[in-house]
Structure formats: structure tokens, C-alpha cells
Amino acid sequence: MSTVKKLQVVTGGTSGMGLGTAKALGTYGPVLIGGRNLGRLESAMEELNAAGIEAYGKNCDVSDRDSLAAFAEYAASIAPIGSVVNAAGVDYGAVPRDMLLKINMQGTHYVLETFLPYLDNSNVVNYSSVTGYFYQPKKEELELWMNPDAEGFLEKVSAMIPDPQDPRMTALGPDYMAYAASKRFVMFYTMANTRRVGLKNNSRIISVAPGSFMTPMLVSQGVENEAVAEGMKRGTAFHRLGEPDEIADLIQHLLAPGHEYLTGCDIIMDGGRTALGMYPQFE
Numbered sequence: 001m002s003t004v005k006k007l008q009v010v011t012g013g014t015s016g017m018g019l020g021t022a023k024a025l026g027t028y029g030p031v032l033i034g035g036r037n038l039g040r041l042e043s044a045m046e047e048l049n050a051a052g053i054e055a056y057g058k059n060c061d062v063s064d065r066d067s068l069a070a071f072a073e074y075a076a077s078i079a080p081i082g083s084v085v086n087a088a089g090v091d092y093g094a095v096p097r098d099m100l101l102k103i104n105m106q107g108t109h110y111v112l113e114t115f116l117p118y119l120d121n122s123n124v125v126n127y128s129s130v131t132g133y134f135y136q137p138k139k140e141e142l143e144l145w146m147n148p149d150a151e152g153f154l155e156k157v158s159a160m161i162p163d164p165q166d167p168r169m170t171a172l173g174p175d176y177m178a179y180a181a182s183k184r185f186v187m188f189y190t191m192a193n194t195r196r197v198g199l200k201n202n203s204r205i206i207s208v209a210p211g212s213f214m215t216p217m218l219v220s221q222g223v224e225n226e227a228v229a230e231g232m233k234r235g236t237a238f239h240r241l242g243e244p245d246e247i248a249d250l251i252q253h254l255l256a257p258g259h260e261y262l263t264g265c266d267i268i269m270d271g272g273r274t275a276l277g278m279y280p281q282f283e
């Protein structure tokens with residue numbers, strides 16, 4: 001799937017890893033970023049322009065189909081779509097639970113559905129999270145997840161999310177499990193669309209699962225507090241957080257021509273956090 005000279009679209013491209021990704025993909029062609037907050041959009045545009053990138057910006061809300069339709073129409077008026085990266089997402093505790101589920105789950109679905117008619121020889125990348133690996137959906141949940149447009153989808157999804165069993169998760173607040181479920185959904189949704197996107201659009205779709213990366217989202221989790229940061233760092237193989245440019249660089253490589261066979265999978269970049277959490281480690 002060629003990326004060269006085609007438009008690179010990044011939702012949530014106004015901050016953190018989305019902005020980093022927009023910068024990295026600027027090497028492939030013009031970039032369009034979207035987000036809700038106009039002030040953030042403006043300063044991200046300044047940053048991209050200063051980096052010499054042909055950048056476009058438009059407000060968009062991934063949880064609003066009309067907003068996305070206008071965003072996609074604008075995108076298609078700039079150039080054929082090379083990549084759509086959905087980095088828009090919200091954290092547990094940042095917004096009410098129903099909004100979290102709407103943005104992270106239905107938002108992911110709306111972005112793909114809206115851009116699908118424009119995809120041809122293109123790439124789709126969704127931002128999941130390693131947190132998703134600690135959520136195991138039941139068979140009934142997967143059946144429900146197959147239809148994000150179903151009436152009462154969010155209420156039904158929410159009702160199926162169990163309370164955490166692990167006290168470490170309970171300590172993270174009442175919506176931690178909802179965040180984990182929403183990010184597991186992103187992985188599921190990416191993989192469940194592999195055939196459709198491949199056969200109908202000659203395109204590929206992957207997700208990337210970050211561990212703890214130093215972004216405004218992490219700041220809102222209190223990472224500026226040394227003890228909080230220390231806890232996150234100690235869960236990795238290198239005792240450090242990731243930088244947005246590192247994951248942006250990974251995505252740029254993954255989308256480079258020559259990787260067409262890479263589709264339908266979730267790529268973890270977490271400094272080893274998942275491995276350390278899942279398995280005993282050799283000394």
C-alpha cells in the first residue's frame with residue numbers, strides 16, 4: 001500500500017502521540033490533523049508548519065458522525081487518502097464513563113466507517129493500549145461488539161464490564177475496567193475488519209498498543225508526581241517511559257512501502273511492560 005504523496009490523516013493529531021505521528025508521516029505527503037479543541041489544533045498546526053510539513057487542520061469529533069463526514073470530505077478534497085491514523089482517545093477518569101466508551105469504542109468504528117469509501121491502497125492505524133491485554137471479553141461481549149450501531153450499544157457494553165478482581169485495578173478508579181474494555185475493543189475491531197478492508201479496499205489495518213508514554217494524557221494521570229512516574233517506569237525493562245516520537249517513528253516504519261503483508265494485528269510498544277506483567281522474568 002503506497003503512502004507516498006497521499007494524504008496522511010491523524011485524528012487526535014493535535015496532542016501527544018497523535019501529533020508525533022502527524023510529524024513523522026509528514027515525510028510521506030501532506031498531513032491533515034483533527035481534534036475538538038481549536039486552541040490545541042492551532043498550536044499543533046504551528047508546530048507542523050515550523051517543521052516544514054504541508055499541514056492541514058480541521059476540527060473533528062470522532063464520536064460525532066456528522067463532524068467526521070465533514071472531516072473526511074475535506075480530507076478527500078486535499079489528496080487521495082494514504083493513511084488514516086485514529087489516535088483520538090480519552091483516559092479513565094478524564095470523562096464520564098459513557099463518553100469514554102463512546103469516544104474510544106464507537107469513535108473507532110465511526111472513523112473507519114466514514115473513511116472506508118475513500119480507502120484504496122491505503123493504511124488504517126488505530127491506537128489501542130497494552131491495558132487492553134488485561135481485559136478478556138466474554139463470547140456475548142464479542143457478539144455485541146460486532147454491531148457498534150446496535151440500539152443501546154453503550155449501555156449494554158457498560159453493563160457487561162465486570163468489576164475488577166485485582167485490588168491494583170480497583171485502586172485505579174471505577175472506570176479503569178471500562179478503559180481496558182474500550183482498548184480491547186480497538187484491537188478486536190481492527191482485527192475483525194481485516195478481511196473487509198483487505199478485499200474491498202485493497203488496504204491494510206493494524207493497531208498499535210502503547211505502554212506508558214509521556215504525553216498530556218499521562219500528565220493527567222499524575223505522572224509529574226515522582227512516585228507515580230517511578231511506579232510506571234519500574235514496570236518496564238528499561239525503567240523509563242516512552243517518548244511520543246518513538247511510537248511515531250514505529251508507525252512511520254510500519255506504513256513504509258514494502259510492508260503490505262502486515263495487516264490485522266496489534267503491535268505492542270511498551271518497553272516490555274506486557275511481558276513483565278504476564279511472565280516471570282529470568283534473572
Ligand SMILES: NC(=O)c1ccc[n+]([C@@H]2O[C@H](COP(=O)([O-])OP(=O)(O)OC[C@H]3O[C@@H](n4cnc5c(N)ncnc54)[C@H](OP(=O)(O)O)[C@@H]3O)[C@@H](O)[C@H]2O)c1
Pocket residue numbers: 011012013014015016017018034035036037038040060061062063087088089090091103107127128129130209210211212213214215216217218
Ligand atoms: N499516553 C499513554 O501512555 C497511552 C497509553 C496507551 C494508550 N494511549 C492511547 O494513545 C492515544 C493517544 O494518546 P495520548 O497520550 O497522545 O493522548 P493526548 O495527548 O491526551 O491526546 C489525545 C488526542 O485525542 C484528541 N481527542 C480526544 N477525544 C477526541 C474526540 N472525541 N474527537 C477527536 N479527537 C479527540 C485530543 O484532542 P481534543 O481533546 O482537542 O479533541 C488529543 O488530540 C489515545 O487513544 C490513548 O488512549 C496512550
